[in-house]
Amino acid sequence: MPSEQTKTAEFVDTDQFRGAQIRQSDISGLEIRDCWFESRLKVVDAYGSDVYLGGEFGRVVVNDVDVTAYVTAELDRAHPNRVLAREARTADDYRATWDAIEAQWALTVERARGLPEELLHERVDDEWSFVETLRHLLFASDKWLGYPVLEEDSPYHPLGYGEDPTGELGLTRDAEASLDDVLEPRLARMATMRRCVDALADDELDRVCARKPIGNDQEADYDVRHCLMVVLEEEVEHHRYAVRDLAVLAAG
Numbered sequence: 001m002p003s004e005q006t007k008t009a010e011f012v013d014t015d016q017f018r019g020a021q022i023r024q025s026d027i028s029g030l031e032i033r034d035c036w037f038e039s040r041l042k043v044v045d046a047y048g049s050d051v052y053l054g055g056e057f058g059r060v061v062v063n064d065v066d067v068t069a070y071v072t073a074e075l076d077r078a079h080p081n082r083v084l085a086r087e088a089r090t091a092d093d094y095r096a097t098w099d100a101i102e103a104q105w106a107l108t109v110e111r112a113r114g115l116p117e118e119l120l121h122e123r124v125d126d127e128w129s130f131v132e133t134l135r136h137l138l139f140a141s142d143k144w145l146g147y148p149v150l151e152e153d154s155p156y157h158p159l160g161y162g163e164d165p166t167g168e169l170g171l172t173r174d175a176e177a178s179l180d181d182v183l184e185p186r187l188a189r190m191a192t193m194r195r196c197v198d199a200l201a202d203d204e205l206d207r208v209c210a211r212k213p214i215g216n217d218q219e220a221d222y223d224v225r226h227c228l229m230v231v232l233e234e235e236v237e238h239h240r241y242a243v244r245d246l247a248v249l250a251a252g
Helices: 068-078 081-087 091-112 117-121 130-146 179-198 202-206 224-250
Strands: none
Touching (some): 091 179, 117 130, 202 224
């Protein structure tokens, strides 16, 4: 007899679905996370009440209507720092974008402090909590600024929230840290970014970093422009997620 509680199947690091077809099946609650596709992903003749897509897609077509430009425009309208980050080309652009990011996060952290501390550790729809988001941004800055650009020997703070499969980075993903615990290293790293962009010159942007970000292609070249762009994009996109979930938490 089947058990009263069916265990949800989980597939990790597999290519068994490459080119697969799912036909005439109940896929209620199906979640695809942190996956990629080199060619198109297609869902046709499907029926349901609620569909959510989140990610970076070259082209999105819904019922034969290309909504790619519409989605981008709406995101840019609601989150104008996305445009600043995406279009940054010169050192002055990077400074202006970081100015906007600093100001935006300061307001958001102040807003978060208006909520009970326990809510800042609560996940909405199994996305990262507010505190986990700040921890991840700490990790992203350590990885993309501290190690390759600034060539720090020990750039990773233990409270950073990211991938550390070998344990060499010394991260403590399971640590129970308060908002203030996380803000201390987070604000310190943001201040490091502030000093970096303030001193940045246009010709420095094209300098190829001698150190490569751990966990990425070690055969590729990473210049300062690319590394700092990743930091900016991480900041603006995770801020978007954070304010989305804070609104849910505030609404109870």
